[in-house]
Amino acid sequence: MMTSRADLHTHSTFSDGVLSPTELIDLAYRRGVRIMALTDHDTIEGLPEAFATTARYPDLTLIPGVEISTDVPGSEVHVLGHFIDWQDQEFQRRLLHMRQSRLGRARKMVDKLAALGKPVSWERVQSLASEGAIGRPHIARALVEAGHIASVNEAFDLYLSRNGPAYVERERLTPAQVVEIIAAVNGLATLAHPRDLGQLEELLPQLMTAGLIGMEVYYQDYSPEEVERLRAVADRFALIPLGGSDYHGMGGPQQREPGDIPLPDEPVERLLALARERGAPQAL
Numbered sequence: 001m002m003t004s005r006a007d008l009h010t011h012s013t014f015s016d017g018v019l020s021p022t023e024l025i026d027l028a029y030r031r032g033v034r035i036m037a038l039t040d041h042d043t044i045e046g047l048p049e050a051f052a053t054t055a056r057y058p059d060l061t062l063i064p065g066v067e068i069s070t071d072v073p074g075s076e077v078h079v080l081g082h083f084i085d086w087q088d089q090e091f092q093r094r095l096l097h098m099r100q101s102r103l104g105r106a107r108k109m110v111d112k113l114a115a116l117g118k119p120v121s122w123e124r125v126q127s128l129a130s131e132g133a134i135g136r137p138h139i140a141r142a143l144v145e146a147g148h149i150a151s152v153n154e155a156f157d158l159y160l161s162r163n164g165p166a167y168v169e170r171e172r173l174t175p176a177q178v179v180e181i182i183a184a185v186n187g188l189a190t191l192a193h194p195r196d197l198g199q200l201e202e203l204l205p206q207l208m209t210a211g212l213i214g215m216e217v218y219y220q221d222y223s224p225e226e227v228e229r230l231r232a233v234a235d236r237f238a239l240i241p242l243g244g245s246d247y248h249g250m251g252g253p254q255q256r257e258p259g260d261i262p263l264p265d266e267p268v269e270r271l272l273a274l275a276r277e278r279g280a281p282q283a284l
Contacts, residue, residue, distance in 0.1 A: 003259035006035040006268040008063065009080060009192065009216065009244020010258060013130055014046030015067075016137040018249035021050035028247075028258035029057050035268060036258065037063035037082055037244070042098040043133050044086040061272075063282055067192060068098070068182070070175045076162060077175040077203070078192035080216070080244075081182035082271065083280040091185045099133045101171040106134040112166040113139070113159065118148045136160045137248060153252050175203065176210040183211035186278055188271065190214035190242050194233075195226055204237050213274065218243025218263040221254045227262070240267050240274075 011017035012024050019027065021038060028036050038050045047064050054062045064086045070077045085091070110122050120142035128138040140155035149155050159166040173181075175191075182189040189212050194200050204212070217230040218241070234241040243263040245256040275283035 003032040004218070004243075004261050004263040005033065005259070005265060006263055007033050007244050007247070007259045007261065008035075008037045008065070008082060008190070008242050008263075008268070008271075009039050009067070009219070010036060010247045011040055011067075012038060012046045012050070012132075014043050014132045015040035016129070016132065016135040016248060021046040022053045024247070024249075024258070025050060025053045025057070025060070025062070029060055031257060031259045033259040034059055035061045035063070035272075037065035037080075039065035039067040039080050039082075039244070041067050041069065041133055041135055042095050042102060044084070044092065044095065045131075047086050061282065063275075066095070066182075066187075068173070068178045069170065070173050070178050071170065072175065072199070072203070074162075075197060075199075077197065079175060079178045079182065079207075079212075080190040080192050081185075081187035082190065083275045083278070083282060084182060084187035085185040088185045091181070094181065098171070102133055102135060105168045105170050106136075106139060108168040109136070109139055109160065109166050112168065113143070116159070116165055118143060118146070118159065118166075120146050120148075137250065139166075141250070151252060152250050153254065176206050179207050179210035179212050186280065188213050188274060188278075190216060190240075192216050193219050193246065194230065195219070195222060201233065204233075204239070208237065208239070212239065214240035214242045214267075214271065216243050217241035218261045220246050220256050220261070240270050242267055242271060 012021045066081045125142050140152040143155045179189040215234045247258050272283045
């Protein structure tokens with residue numbers, strides 16, 4: 001597959017990726033990515049390092065971003081924010097609260113795994129997260145290391161997915177609330193990996209009222225048929241059809257390298273133009 005020039009969904013060690021922001025940017029650049037967003041979960045702590053790294057790549061546009069998880073009945077909805085005013089103090093306080101909530105949730109999942117006869121060390125989970133926000137992928141990696149399962153994907157399938165026996169609910173924010181939070185810091189909100197959302201077309205009008213501007217259409221392992229279906233939905237709702245690899249660096253059949261998605265230039269240019277209209281300095 002030909003590498004896309006843009007990748008709008010990536011993760012570093014500041015959330016649940018395996019590469020530092022510097023390593024991630026170096027890899028993406030080597031692979032031909034020239035427009036990328038760092039979208040760690042509930043944190044912008046990796047952005048200073050990321051922007052410092054771009055000094056070595058004058059032709060790379062780095063978009064400050066974030067990914068925030070929400071719940072709807074029976075499912076999870078993730079929302080990406082691009083071109084956020086990441087230095088906004090109230091926004092940073094809100095993200096810190098979300099990360100602290102994640103910490104308590106992760107601890108409860110580790111306790112549940114122990115009760116299921118699949119114990120992992122909380123200290124090892126913390127070590128895998130390093131300075132980043134602890135998430136389910138860190139627990140999954142600890143399960144693999146402990147020999148309880150063979151892969152991160154299997155950890156989710158058997159224990160950590162929404163309906164898994166070790167799952168713990170997070171503090172609830174609605175998807176519309178998250179879109180509003182992103183819009184409040186001049187961010188452009190995109191619905192992440194929507195393929196498996198059963199109520200997608202009922203959800204989109206609510207999110208658009210809150211300020212949603214895009215939807216991931218080109219994502220990780222989506223088939224050409226799935227891309228076509230989602231692009232038609234995006235067109236029908238006048239949303240920009242965007243995409244990203246959701247790179248974490250953990251391997252597995254669903255994982256993609258940075259830029260390894262068929263994202264065309266045209267919708268990316270629409271995103272950049274919209275960011276320029278709203279005065280985002282990184283879009284100049």
